[in-house]
Amino acid sequence: MFQKNKRIALLHYWTSRYLLTLFIGLAIISLISAAWIRHTTFENRLEMMAFLADETVYRLTDTSEPNGIPGFIGDRERFTMREIDPILYVVDTAGNILTSNRPVPPDRVKNIASLLDGKEGIAKITDEQASIQYVVKRKIESNHKLMGWVLVMEKSDNLTRVNQAYGQLALLIGALAVLGWIAIYFLSKRLAYPIKQVAKAAKQVQEGNYTIDLPQDSKEEEVYELVTSFENMAHKLEQLEKTRTELLAGVTHELKTPVTSISGLLQAVRDGVVTGQDAKEFIDMAMVETMKMKTMVGDLLAFNQFAVDAIPVKLEVVNVNQLLRDAVMQWKVMQEEERVDVQLHLLEQAVMVQADIVRVQQIMTNLFTNAKQAMDNGTITITVMDQGATLAIVVKDTGDGIPLEDQAFIFERFYRGENKKYTIRGLGLGLPLSKMMAQSIGGDLRLIESDTSGTCFEFVLQKATTS
Secondary structure (H helix, E strand, O other): OOOOOOOOOHHHHHHHHHHHHHHHHHHHHHHHHHHHHHHHHHHHHHHHHHHHHHHHHHHHOOOOOOOOOOHHHHOHHHHOEOOEOOEEEEEEOOOOEEEEOOOOOOOHHHHHHOOOOOOOEEEEEEOOOOOEEEEEEEEEEEOOEEEEEEEEEEEHHHHHOOHHHHHHHHHHHHHHHHHHHHHHHHHHHHHHHHHHHHHHHHHHHHOOOOOOOOOOOOOOHHHHHHHHHHHHHHHHHHHHHHHHHHHHHHHHHHHHHHHHHHHHHHHHHHOOOOOHHHHHHHHHHHHHHHHHHHHHHHHHHHHHHHHOOOOOOOOEEEEHHHHHHHHHHHHHHHOOOOOEEEEEEOOOOOOEEEEOHHHHHHHHHHHHHHHHHOOOOEEEEEEEEEOOOEEEEEEEEOOOOOOHHHHOOOOOOOOOOHHHHOOOOOOOOHHHHHHHHHHHOOOEEEEEEEEOOEEEEEEEEEEOOOO
């Protein structure tokens, strides 16, 4: 029994179906061709019989010939055509056979007489054996007087017999079928090869090996796109896998560091290693480390909650100019040193947007903090641009920029670039969390450009709808 969902090889699947389609098409062509050959042969042989009758009439009425029945009529070989052998009769007006190209059976005289109806042309008759015959009739006239008839007869089976043509047709169709099968086989094999390679590479990736080598010489656009897309996906998965591997070590290290510091500071106070004012400073330092750890844990919780849409968004209609002034002011207040200049370019007229004030402030704070970390002393420029139904808040800094190889991954969770990995503590959730918050309020956060002269982000907000 065949299994309903049995999987078969792509080469076998398409080859069998292409062959079935090819054979059906060739069978239809064969039937049509055979019918056309049969009909054409029949028409041509009738025309040959008509030509024979006309030639005979011409010779009988040619005045340059001696009187009497020409001797050429009795030459049977003269009237034997290819694959047919028609009977030629010359009869008088009463239907009596005067001569023929072969012996005349006694019972044929009556049958010949019955064919004379005064009309020339081609007639279809049926004899006593139910055999169908065709007869070509031509008048013999001299000085506009009917002298007799020329009759050329042949069986229908002989007129339509085309064995040699059928054999040639069968040979041609067979050759086309073989050539078609060969072409289909190699084309299907060529198509199946890169797909097999991609399937093999998929198993390789599944086993954790991301070093794949797929053929890049496919001329078919769809196959080439499949191969290149899979390779790009494999490279990205390799990068993500590397990031996740580093994440475990990074999170462990980032959480272990403040815990170790807190433990050491508190143990020093407990054991009396430090006393008085020093002890108070140790406790303050332990509190700072506690706040850092609390912030990192809070980032993890916030990201997970946004990832599962567990945090409700409170949209309000607010003035974008005032919203940005408050966000800048709030960030500046938290900075211990003023080594970054913030320039704010607002709209000339107040424009209202739909936004969650808390989330917008979180996004802007993260962008400002990242900009500050990218430069020792520099400028952060915030520009608001009207884009019709949306507003774009462009945040540009004068820092060192994001390396080109890191730009494609900055919105990936837990990803940290090489420049920040060993210099700035964190979990790599700032930009992914900011992008998720921006999208949760109907906007978006995109990297516009980044090079050695600075980095530019675009934060899009929806304008408030007016009733």
